[in-house]
Amino acid sequence: xxxxxxxxxxxxxxxxxxxxxxxxxxxxxxxxxxxxxxxxxxxxxxxxxxxxxxxxxxxxxxxxxxxxxxxxxxxxxxxxxxxxxxxxxxxxxxxxxxxxxxxxxxxxxxxxxxxxxxxxxxxxxxxxxxxxxxxxxxxxxxxxxxxxxxxxxxxxxxxxxxxxxxxxxxxxxxxxxxxxxxxxxxxxxxxxxxxxxxxxxxxxxxxxxxxxxxxxxxxxxxxxxxxxxxxxxxxxxxx
Amino acid sequence: xxxxxxxxxxxxxxxxxxxxxxxxxxxxxxxxxxxxxxxxxxxxxxxxxxxxxxxxxxxxxxxxxxxxxxxxxxxxxxxxxxxxxxxxxxxxxxxxxxxxxxxxxxxxxxxxxxxxxxxxxxxxxxxxxxxxxxxxxxxxxxxxxxxxxxxxxxxxxxxxxxxxxxxxxxxxxxxxxxxxxxxxxxxxxxxxxxxxxxxxxxxxxxxxxxxxxxxxxxxxxxxxxxxxxxxxxxxxxxx
DNA sequence: GAGTGGTCTAGACCACATC
DNA sequence: ATGTGGTCTAGACCACTCT
Numbered sequence: 298x299x300x301x302x303x304x305x306x307x308x309x310x311x312x313x314x315x316x317x318x319x320x321x322x323x324x325x326x327x328x329x330x331x332x333x334x335x336x337x338x339x340x341x342x343x344x345x346x347x348x349x350x351x352x353x354x355x356x357x358x359x360x361x362x363x364x365x366x367x368x369x370x371x372x373x374x375x376x377x378x379x380x381x382x383x384x385x386x387x388x389x390x391x392x393x394x395x396x397x398x399x400x401x402x403x404x405x406x407x408x409x410x411x412x413x414x415x416x417x418x419x420x421x422x423x424x425x426x427x428x429x430x431x432x433x434x435x436x437x438x439x440x441x442x443x444x445x446x447x448x449x450x451x452x453x454x455x456x457x458x459x460x461x462x463x464x465x466x467x468x469x470x471x472x473x474x475x476x477x478x479x480x481x482x483x484x485x486x487x488x489x490x491x492x493x494x495x496x497x498x499x500x501x502x503x504x505x506x507x508x509x510x511x512x513x514x515x516x517x518x519x520x521x522x523x524x525x526x527x528x529x530x531x532x533x534x535x536x
Numbered sequence: 537x538x539x540x541x542x543x544x545x546x547x548x549x550x551x552x553x554x555x556x557x558x559x560x561x562x563x564x565x566x567x568x569x570x571x572x573x574x575x576x577x578x579x580x581x582x583x584x585x586x587x588x589x590x591x592x593x594x595x596x597x598x599x600x601x602x603x604x605x606x607x608x609x610x611x612x613x614x615x616x617x618x619x620x621x622x623x624x625x626x627x628x629x630x631x632x633x634x635x636x637x638x639x640x641x642x643x644x645x646x647x648x649x650x651x652x653x654x655x656x657x658x659x660x661x662x663x664x665x666x667x668x669x670x671x672x673x674x675x676x677x678x679x680x681x682x683x684x685x686x687x688x689x690x691x692x693x694x695x696x697x698x699x700x701x702x703x704x705x706x707x708x709x710x711x712x713x714x715x716x717x718x719x720x721x722x723x724x725x726x727x728x729x730x731x732x733x734x735x736x737x738x739x740x741x742x743x744x745x746x747x748x749x750x751x752x753x754x755x756x757x758x759x760x761x762x763x764x765x766x767x768x769x770x771x772x773x774x775x
Numbered sequence: 776g777a778g779t780g781g782t783c784t785a786g787a788c789c790a791c792a793t794c
Numbered sequence: 795a796t797g798t799g800g801t802c803t804a805g806a807c808c809a810c811t812c813t
Contacts, residue, residue: 299775299781301782301783335783336784336785337785337786338784338785339783339784342782354713354747356791357749357791357792358791358792358793358798359750359751359798361798362751472774474587474593474772474773474774476590477769478767478769479718479766480766481740481764483764497737498737499738499764510596511598511811512594512595523720524740525722525738527719527720528717528719530715530718533714534713536538536541539801539802540801564778564779564780574802576780576803576804577782577783577802577803578802578803580780595779595780595811596780596781596809597778597810598779598810598811599780600779600780750791750792
């Protein structure tokens with residue numbers, strides 16, 4: 298549908314399957330434009346996606362080069378984790394995952410939650426607590442709030458499997474962006490129980506607010522990770 | 537110099553000083569284009585910067601809106617922290633910071649460091665260990681490696697103050713991107729000493745590889761934070 | 776239907792790297 | 795000097811939202 302995304306997908310594929318290998322110079326812009334029948338600006342948009350994913354580096358005056366690419370560390374590349382909600386980095390795709398739904402209810406939002414979700418205080422929201430295990434080792438405790446007005450008819454079945462799949466595939470909604478804050482926090486009995494932490498041990502918390510393409514906030518969540526199970530990769534491109 | 541950055545800076549300023557306030561609709565694209573004497577694509581580039589910074593949300597068919605903006609949490613906005621190397625989020629700008637240089641030497645790179653910096657094994661690199669304190673409370677322990685071939689004549693004075701200022705202002709080099717990995721690690725005596733951690737307490741590590749605009753890697757660093765002093769903010773825009 | 780953003784193009788011109 | 799990427803423009807056309 299969108300040309301520059303298709304082009305990026307194609308070139309990413311070539312890097313993964315090592316048609317383009319580490320350190321190699323990519324054909325320069327003009328050649329790529331001819332190959333993909335597109336304009337220079339469109340090509341730049343495509344390549345900028347790969348720059349943000351950390352797969353290539355572009356050097357004005359020199360060329361475009363494939364970056365050091367470690368296939369065991371390819372979380373950006375897994376379609377299943379496009380929103381950074383699944384397993385990240387080193388643990389992805391290799392282990393058996395089990396989810397345990399600790400809580401699934403509808404509650405009126407309190408001040409904090411209504412502020413984060415930008416809804417009226419007291420509006421009803423789904424309240425989900427879910428523990429995830431990796432080969433039976435506790436991995437993450439997820440606390441999720443979603444307005445019932447935005448995500449309709451969420452069922453236990455969806456919560457047990459993938460909430461994101463339900464939102465995208467069944468409701469046909471598109472997810473636009475997520476705003477995350479990662480902090481360290483001291484564990485309380487809740488995390489000690491589900492993450493098998495000792496007293497005084499900290500956990501990683503990822504606080505997240507997620508937007509649909511319509512601009513509506515559909516989720517406020519707190520993902521709490523055992524500190525030795527957590528990994529997050531980011532690329533920052535300065536301007 | 538670059539028009540879309542200037543425009544983004546100007547609009548960001550207006551959001552910070554609350555000329556545009558929370559929830560408000562910005563003038564639409566055409567009006568902004570006329571105001572700033574620019575083309576639609578240029579305007580989009582400018583606004584996309586603010587989208588990535590989490591300051592605005594754009595909704596096709598509806599308009600562009602100022603997001604919930606908490607002035608106490610404006611780390612994206614501080615010029616001094618453009619590269620995510622200074623203090624982040626809640627602690628920035630309010631406290632007195634002191635740096636203690638624990639180590640400043642030149643060593644031959646070992647296999648791991650040479651791989652990260654993409655230089656030949658054995659090439660000489662600066663080796664810096666720096667402890668930073670916030671109102672005398674240990675905050676972060678920084679372990680930095682930089683090739684002497686890229687960063688020439690680094691002095692203790694630069695290390696005590698800002699290495700980035702030296703690179704940008706004195707050497708006139710431009711920083712292009714940084715690739716970061718956040719993990720939790722168990723502390724060793726080094727971190728226990730400088731971060732005042734107990735045995736068995738973990739620390740939060742940000743491993744970073746940084747590129748110049750020339751595409752050359754100039755830095756491999758490990759920033760080790762006390763877990764209750766750690767905060768990292770990211771905005772992910774899906775496509 | 777009117778309002779508003781998103782994508783794409785052709786082509787001009789600029790900035791930086793390498794030789 | 796030549797190769798290569800980056801920015802900017804004018805204008806066409808498409809996609810989504812609101813009412």
